[in-house]
Amino acid sequence: MYKSIAIDGPAGAGKSTIAKRLSEKIGFNYLDTGAMYRSYTYYFLANNIDINDEELINSKLDDINLSIEDNKFYLDGKDISKEIRSEQVTKNVSLVSSYRRVREKLVEMQRKIAKQSNIILDGRDIGSHVLKDASIKFFLTASAEERARRRLQDSKETNQDFEAVLADIKRRDDFDSTREITPLKQADDAILIDSTDLSEDGVIDLMKQYLEQNHVI
Numbered sequence: 001m002y003k004s005i006a007i008d009g010p011a012g013a014g015k016s017t018i019a020k021r022l023s024e025k026i027g028f029n030y031l032d033t034g035a036m037y038r039s040y041t042y043y044f045l046a047n048n049i050d051i052n053d054e055e056l057i058n059s060k061l062d063d064i065n066l067s068i069e070d071n072k073f074y075l076d077g078k079d080i081s082k083e084i085r086s087e088q089v090t091k092n093v094s095l096v097s098s099y100r101r102v103r104e105k106l107v108e109m110q111r112k113i114a115k116q117s118n119i120i121l122d123g124r125d126i127g128s129h130v131l132k133d134a135s136i137k138f139f140l141t142a143s144a145e146e147r148a149r150r151r152l153q154d155s156k157e158t159n160q161d162f163e164a165v166l167a168d169i170k171r172r173d174d175f176d177s178t179r180e181i182t183p184l185k186q187a188d189d190a191i192l193i194d195s196t197d198l199s200e201d202g203v204i205d206l207m208k209q210y211l212e213q214n215h216v217i
């Protein structure tokens, strides 16, 4: 049986960076589930499909040919890993992620991938829904201000200001935690890590300690 690690938490908590670095350190694979929702969102925007129309979205799902290799995301074989980080995708991804059929399709893919190796998955609903029996679950958070500050620091788009990024983070937190289907929520058995005052290395060391204590590694 392969081991799986779930890392959930709100936007900008550092999940992807931490998950990626931790996976390299402990020799696990890594799947960024947010990037899967971003890839679908990119597909709809690029093909001028109205993302407000859930029925239309449902009817297009079988046309999407998403593949993942080495943490890179491809649509019909074209690498879209950069495009899915755009401000436009970020603005629209929570709406697309709130649709039931979209979630069912991507969760099925996530579970299939998780079965194939030792792996870390990061997202919003991994511990609470996708991998309920994960070997260990973390809920990684930080204050909204700190998350906005980090997001701004990482952003390659130069025309963003702090208040706008903070507002988008708060809007997405709200949307993700109040949506009807598998909202963002800490699983009962998840370990809470507040990274507001922790460095990346600090978070990784702490997680490693928990992994050792719980015999995951």
Ligand code: CDP
Binding pocket: 010, 011, 012, 013, 016, 033, 034, 035, 037, 038, 093, 094, 095, 097, 098, 122, 123, 124, 125, 126, 172, 176
């Ligand atoms: O990296 P960032 O925190 O900006 O977000 P992300 O992990 O790339 O996820 C983008 C969006 O996808 C989130 O705001 C959620 O709306 C959605 N998402 C989700 O619904 N379920 C997941 N397992 C992962 C992401």
